[in-house]
Amino acid sequence: MTEGYVERNRDTWDGWAAGFAERDRARWATDEPRWGTWGVPERDLHLLADVEDLDAVELGCGTAYVSAWLARRGARPVGLDNSPNQLASARRFQNELGPRFPLVHGDAEHAPFADASFDLAISEYGAAIWCDPYAWIPEAARILRPGGRLVFLGHSVLAMLCSPLGDEVLPVEAELIRPHHGMHRFDWSDATEFQIAHGEMIRLLRSSGFEVEDLLELQAPEDGTTTVDWVTLEWARRFPTDEVWKARKL
Numbered sequence: 599m600t601e602g603y604v605e606r607n608r609d610t611w612d613g614w615a616a617g618f619a620e621r622d623r624a625r626w627a628t629d630e631p632r633w634g635t636w637g638v639p640e641r642d643l644h645l646l647a648d649v650e651d652l653d654a655v656e657l658g659c660g661t662a663y664v665s666a667w668l669a670r671r672g673a674r675p676v677g678l679d680n681s682p683n684q685l686a687s688a689r690r691f692q693n694e695l696g697p698r699f700p701l702v703h704g705d706a707e708h709a710p711f712a713d714a715s716f717d718l719a720i721s722e723y724g725a726a727i728w729c730d731p732y733a734w735i736p737e738a739a740r741i742l743r744p745g746g747r748l749v750f751l752g753h754s755v756l757a758m759l760c761s762p763l764g765d766e767v768l769p770v771e772a773e774l775i776r777p778h779h780g781m782h783r784f785d786w787s788d789a790t791e792f793q794i795a796h797g798e799m800i801r802l803l804r805s806s807g808f809e810v811e812d813l814l815e816l817q818a819p820e821d822g823t824t825t826v827d828w829v830t831l832e833w834a835r836r837f838p839t840d841e842v843w844k845a846r847k848l
């Protein structure tokens with residue numbers, strides 16, 4: 599399988615959408631955003647700080663609860679996603695809970711926006727893991743204005759390296775299983791994800807026109823809970839499950 603991951607991921611997400619709707623309705627409704635696998639509170643991360651009056655795009659928005667959080671903080675978000683069913687949930691939540699903002703169907707590797715359209719591009723487990731970084735990061739640079747911010751959150755490198763081989767979903771282990779060198783594309787039975795090593799990510803961000811501002815490697819809170827079955831709290835107290843990159847377009 600060398601091509602076609604964009605379509606395969608779209609079909610898979612169309613199939614998964616109904617299963618995420620209840621979880622994401624609660625995220626839409628809350629005034630206390632939490633991030634990533636373990637729900638690290640916004641007060642600890644400040645990913646939504648200083649967004650008032652910004653033109654923002656969420657790349658791989660899913661049900662678009664992050665865009666809802668942005669809109670409530672005075673930003674003007676646009677949610678982009680490639681799954682019609684995920685966008686249908688987002689529209690339903692807009693109608694039920696508000697606020698409303700544009701939702702666009704499309705592929706974040708070929709974002710349907712003009713150059714320099716946004717001040718902030720954000721992704722929580724959207725383009726950040728489902729798109730090829732060598733395609734979506736230069737695309738994010740294209741649609742951001744000079745000085746614009748890129749913030750994205752996805753799996754940590756360590757979580758991918760410690761993930762068991764094979765197709766069964768098993769918890770990550772306290773052992774390096776997969777090779778670090780050459781890590782890029784992960785083909786699972788139902789979907790394809792991407793992850794590159796930190797040095798490679800720094801070079802990609804810089805060659806795409808970004809200055810790297812931070813890399814946060816998140817620790818699960820002591821009493822953390824999660825809805826996923828591929829990582830335990832014991833592991834996530836010792837090792838980062840999620841990482842957040844912050845970069846600025848030069």
Ligand SMILES: C[S@@+](CC[C@H](N)C(=O)[O-])C[C@H]1O[C@@H](n2cnc3c(N)ncnc32)[C@H](O)[C@@H]1O
Pocket residue numbers: 604607608611657658659660661662664678679680681684704705706707721722723724725728729
């Ligand atoms: C896990 S959701 C992200 C939304 C939410 N923040 C969350 O964590 O649930 C992943 C989303 O990425 C979308 N996605 C996958 N590939 C994409 C692509 N090439 N372009 C845009 N969106 C894509 C999927 O359709 C899905 O809605």
